Ligand SMILES: [Zn+2]
């Protein structure tokens with residue numbers, strides 16, 4: 001601090017600049033920088049800016065050189081009696097002691113204010129931390145409940161997917177059964193009326209027209225996966241390489257060349 005540097009500070013409110021060169025000192029033991037001293041003490045009535053004391057005496061305000069020359073120091077107290085020299089020195093030391101005491105009070109005041117501010121900040125920080133902790137706890141709870149909901153949805157999804165797969169299996173089984181039955185009906189119908197094949201060509205959409213046979217299935221296009229074992233497993237007596245596609249029945253030569261089923 002300034003006092004450690006053996007330097008006084010300007011006592012003008014909020015100035016606190018280090019005094020150097022010339023300083024204005026007052027009878028009320030205050031010191032000011034050259035700027036504030038010359039400004040405040042140039043008009044009357046003269047009032048101390050630090051303590052509002054009236055400074056009307058001739059020697060109440062002195063502009064003093066802080067680093068006097070060797071010649072000045074050699075002569076300023078020369079000729080004075082020792083008690084006068086000591087008296088002057090004592091008063092000068094008292095001025096210095098008062099300045100140090102004031103600075104110490106100021107530092108202690110600043111320290112206490114800083115401590116109060118620190119305590120307020122710590123309190124605020126603690127409150128914010130508690131609030132954050134509460135928020136965090138609430139969010140964690142929310143995450144946990146959302147995870148439970150997600151697990152429930154996952155479980156339901158897997159159940160539905162399982163049921164869907166089961167339905168698909170049933171559907172394909174039925175589809176294969178339907179295909180096999182229809183093929184058998186076709187085969188039976190064609191065998192019953194071999195001579196009428198030429199007079200009943202395939203329709204425009206590839207539909208086999210066989211209005212005379214009541215057992216013929218409704219118009220049907222190729223369906224079901226190729227190579228599905230369920231579609232041919234029930235009627236293994238049929239020609240093994242019969243595809244499930246209806247269009248292969250368009251060729252009369254192939255129809256005639258195919259052997260009849262043996263279990264009908
Ligand atoms: Zn100043």
Ligand SMILES: [Zn+2]
Nearest residue numbers: 028030048051
């Ligand atoms: Zn004063």
